[in-house]
Amino acid sequence: MTHALPPKDYEDLIRLIHERHDQMSKTYQRISVFLTQNPNDVAVQSVNAIADRCGIHASSFVRFAQALGYKGFKELQSLFQRRLATAAPGFEARVKALETELHTSGDRNEFGFLSDLVVRDIASLQEMLTDIRQEDLVEAATLLQHAETIYLIGQMRSLPVVELMRYQLTMIGKRCILLDSAGGISTYVARTMTKRDVLMAVSFRFYAKEVVDVVDEAGARGMDVIAISDSTLSPFAKSAKVLFPVPEHDYTFSRSLAAPMCLAQALTISVAARVQQNADAPRIPTVTGT
CATH class of the missing domain: 1.10.12 (Lyase 2-enoyl-coa Hydratase; Chain  A, domain 2)
Incomplete structure (x- = not known):
């Protein structure tokens, strides 16, 4: 997969990685996922430290960079360093x-x-x-706002994210259907979606097979799919109209849902602002006793 003229900036490098990912060896795919999920760590850590975290020999990172046309890993790493240096102030x-x-x-x-x-x-x-890009937030909020029905799917530890979205979207008057695993018919319920609907999917590595299957089938039917996942190289990339990558960092016990929960709430608040025509103070109505 040698690339004669290596990319000169971070965005072009990531674009090239996406183009070639499916043709890469399993080791190079693991390296690609780490690079796209952890750009700040790649910028500041040594190749040996990065290799230790991945469980891959440092020489593989060097060969990966050379296969893309760089002299070595340090030359590839410089793109990540420039990206970090031009990030938001401070x-x-x-x-x-x-x-x-x-x-x-x-x-x-x-x-x-x-x-x-x-x-x-x-x-x-x-x-x-x-x-997270502003234009992606706008597009996702617009799709959710205009959807006749919002179908939500997420399993295992992703389930709380879609459960929260179902509650909040329902409370602002949006019709939602949660594709849960009960009864084993979520795949069949998903097939009742129409072009007037939107599928909201959440899954992280290791991706729930049923969720991936539903997203793949929806994408093949031309449905609008919004996804929250851990990488732009996740299985959702080819089907999602809007993909929000929320990289996950190393945790000793379990990975936190703080970031995806925050993103999910931001989306529902954006929809609430549109539905309520109140950008200054959109609110999610609360359930009160009678």
Whole structure:
């Protein structure tokens, strides 16, 4: 997969990785996923540190870069460093401060576990502000606003995200159907979707097979699909009209839902502002007793 003229900026590099991903070896695919999910880490860490995190020998990263036309990994890494240097003002300093706090806390007790999660979540939320594009938020909110019915699917640890969206969208008057796994008929219910509907899918590595199958089939039928996943190289990339990549960082126990939950709420608030014609103070009505 040698590329004679290597990309000169980060965006072109990511575009090339996407174009060639399906033809790459399994090792190169794993490297590609890490690069696209962790651009800030790639910018500041050594190739040996990155390789250790991936469980792949550092020489494979060097060969990967050379296959794309670079002299070595450092030349490829420079694109990630330039991207980080031009990020939102103060972002690099905040990320480094958070990483320092994370690496120096070290307490293996109840409060230490809480501190680790909070620090990692803050870093993920701040990264999301630089990675999520305004035009994608606008397009997704527009699709959800005009959908006759919003179908939602997410399984295992992604389920709370779509459950929250179903509650909030229902409370602002949008018709929603949750494609849950009960009864084993979610795939068949999904086939009742029409071109007037929208499918909202959430899944992270390792991707729930039924969710991937539903998204693939919806995409093949020309349905509008909005997806939240962990990478632009996720199985949703080829079918989603709007894909929100929310990279997941290493957690010792379980990956947090703070960032995808925040994004899901931002989408529903955007829809509420449109439905209520109130951009200043959109609100999700609450359930009150009688």
